[in-house]
Amino acid sequence: MNLAHDPINTYVFDEYEKMDLEKILDNVKFFADVEVGVTMSDFILTYKTLSHLFAPICSFNDKAQDNQDSEMVAMIEGIVYPWFGTAYRIDRI
8 A cells, every 4th residue: 555645644544653654554465456446636636525524545556557646545534523444345355
């Protein structure tokens, strides 16, 4: 996963130092290859109402994409309220 924000600016990862969290996320195997989802740029630009309630904090690392804006959103968290969400494929559990 790729972080979209510094961990100190998130609720989910605020206890981690950035380098430590990057190392953890690089070593963890995620079996959640989401085929259908929302890209980081679409989340902000297309779904404006949603982006006023939630902030994307991670994207799934996709080497086929040019940059992180083209990757699928992996985790979101509420901007005002403590609501959290993760993207996954139920058939991979």
